[in-house]
Amino acid sequence: MGKVVLVTGANSGIGLALCERLLSHDAQLQLCLGCRNMQRAEAAKHALLVSHPKAQVSIIQLDVSSVHSVLRAAQEIRHRYNRLDYLYLNAGIMPNPHVDYKAFYKGLFSGRAIHMFSTGEGLLTQKDTLTSDGLQKVFATNLFGHFLLVRELEPLLCRPGCSSQVIWTSSSNAQRSAFCLDDIQHKGGVEPYSSSKYASDLLSLALNRRYNSQGVYSSVICPGLVMTNLTYGILPSFLWTLIMPLMWLLRMFTNTFTLMPYNGAEALFWLFMQKPETLDPLAKYHSLTSGLGNNYTQPRKVSTDNYVILTLCLQKISPDLLNSSSQGDISLLFDEPYLICKYEGYFYAQIKLES
Ligand SMILES: NC(=O)C1=CN([C@@H]2O[C@H](COP(=O)(O)OP(=O)(O)OC[C@H]3O[C@@H](n4cnc5c(N)ncnc54)[C@H](OP(=O)(O)O)[C@@H]3O)[C@@H](O)[C@H]2O)C=CC1
Numbered sequence: 001m002g003k004v005v006l007v008t009g010a011n012s013g014i015g016l017a018l019c020e021r022l023l024s025h026d027a028q029l030q031l032c033l034g035c036r037n038m039q040r041a042e043a044a045k046h047a048l049l050v051s052h053p054k055a056q057v058s059i060i061q062l063d064v065s066s067v068h069s070v071l072r073a074a075q076e077i078r079h080r081y082n083r084l085d086y087l088y089l090n091a092g093i094m095p096n097p098h099v100d101y102k103a104f105y106k107g108l109f110s111g112r113a114i115h116m117f118s119t120g121e122g123l124l125t126q127k128d129t130l131t132s133d134g135l136q137k138v139f140a141t142n143l144f145g146h147f148l149l150v151r152e153l154e155p156l157l158c159r160p161g162c163s164s165q166v167i168w169t170s171s172s173n174a175q176r177s178a179f180c181l182d183d184i185q186h187k188g189g190v191e192p193y194s195s196s197k198y199a200s201d202l203l204s205l206a207l208n209r210r211y212n213s214q215g216v217y218s219s220v221i222c223p224g225l226v227m228t229n230l231t232y233g234i235l236p237s238f239l240w241t242l243i244m245p246l247m248w249l250l251r252m253f254t255n256t257f258t259l260m261p262y263n264g265a266e267a268l269f270w271l272f273m274q275k276p277e278t279l280d281p282l283a284k285y286h287s288l289t290s291g292l293g294n295n296y297t298q299p300r301k302v303s304t305d306n307y308v309i310l311t312l313c314l315q316k317i318s319p320d321l322l323n324s325s326s327q328g329d330i331s332l333l334f335d336e337p338y339l340i341c342k343y344e345g346y347f348y349a350q351i352k353l354e355s
């Protein structure tokens, strides 16, 4: 049996480009596309099979923002496969983005212009909404749903004598300043995207602490700035058309403008080819593209700043503890430093924060 790879958010952008690259590299792969929309998933599968007619590509319906969908999908995956070699946690959203043009023009004439272009720091805010589970949508999609998926797929990931990789698509926009210990879901702020990506960097460290001994290795990558549905949603399309020549020019000054999904997927693909035991658990792997268009991967230390290690663990807790919350929804009970989420009386995520 070939290696089994699951990619979330596989139907477009960086996820789809990664799938193309993986199939070009290994024709024996069993590739599973985790997508929320079946029509878009079928179109992606079709595109992959056009370029790789003999490839083994399947689809799993998976909405990572929904606890119910994650649990159902994980059950189906456990039924379909007896191993999972690579779990790419790539699906992500940046809803209702707003660009602070004033900050942009100020930044343009400061010494931090390149930094601003590479990270988007100080430029972007978003308006978040709630999921039907009552969670902040960006947190649920970019972090929590993926965390549940890892926990639910434990039996396939942790197999004696074998190693597996969990790989998060993080971002250069992950900033410590956007993340607050007292508000992990970023309910009270306007940078939920940045917060969720910073939390994923921390969570990956925590997963390594918990799972390395069982052969599971977690890494985070940063794809650079890539033109995808996500980025096209940030500015009106005429503005992107206008500034596109500038973006290609800026590529001469910053290697983080990967621009094409193929380039953005570089670090994801590079990790596929590494022995996980050799990876640095504290590194973030950056997809970079030189001015001449050459792709490479560079590890940089995750900037935890000794601030906090975020540990999430899923466990069943005595129902008495959860009396105060109603059945059916996810409620959050605070007893610092714990945050406990409840779902239909079955699943509880405990987020432990250690300073
Ligand atoms: N583009 C960039 O410059 C950067 C992107 N990233 C990250 O890269 C990742 C991929 O994004 P990118 O390729 O750019 O953007 P796309 O919008 O092209 O891809 C995002 C993918 O995630 C899927 N998705 C979104 N929400 C859910 C959900 N609830 N359940 C399942 N799938 C979902 C989308 O599905 P659907 O088609 O149905 O919407 C889509 O397939 C994201 O995590 C993003 O944060 C990080 C840094 C920079």
Ligand SMILES: CC(C)=CCC[C@@H](C)[C@H]1CC[C@H]2C3=C(CC[C@]12C)[C@@]1(C)CCC(=O)C[C@@H]1CC3
Binding pocket: 099, 104, 116, 117, 118, 119, 120, 123, 124, 170, 171, 172, 173, 224, 225, 231, 234, 235, 243
């Ligand atoms: C002329 C003009 C109005 C330019 C605005 C440029 C900005 C919209 C971009 C500059 C840096 C970009 C960036 C991202 C989005 C678009 C910019 C802010 C991301 C935040 C997109 C998602 C990520 O995960 C990281 C990107 C970093 C850089």
